[in-house]
Amino acid sequence: MLMNQGFHGTGLKEILDAVKVPKGSFYNYFESKEAYCAEVIKHYIEPFINQLQGHLRRPGVDALSALKNYFNELIGELEKNQFKGGCLLGNLMGELGDTSEICRASLKTAVNRYRDLITQGLLKAQQEGVVRKDLTAESMADLLVNTWQGVLLRMKIEKSIVPLKSCCNNLLDGYFKA
DSSP states (O other): OHHHHOTTTSOHHHHHHHHTOOHHHHHHHOSSHHHHHHHHHHHHHHHHHHHHHHHHTOTTOOHHHHHHHHHHHHHHHHHHTTTOSOOHHHHHHHHHTTTOHHHHHHHHHHHHHHHHHHHHHHHHHHHTTSBOSSSOHHHHHHHHHHHHHHHHHHHHHHTSSHHHHHHHHHIIIIITBO
């Protein structure tokens, strides 16, 4: 619901009705809808972290190829879902990033965890000699994460994977290469 309707477009009653939880029980676990959303953010990032770690740990695959494989897998999933949704983190960053401190902090932590894992991959790729060394792995990871979030938005209006592929090709097969 949060992915499709956004935070403000999704009522607490709607969430509780969908999971068949009484309102009183909700408040035993969460102080507010914002606190609930902050927990959703923490939960949402985990499969992406695990998926990326799986690619980076794959034996016999260099780190740059692992990153490309990961993003290609994401592109395939987005295409299969007909470009709907994009990224819950990106959606919520635009909707709540400057209005809810608890959600902003949770978003920042999630994005930084993701960026840090990409940084590790790029650092390994630098050590393998396939990624340029005149830029820090962290600065390239920031560029990749920031650009990826932007092209996810562009994908929605274009209804196409072209912006996603362009992002990955331009950065991973171009700008970042040694």
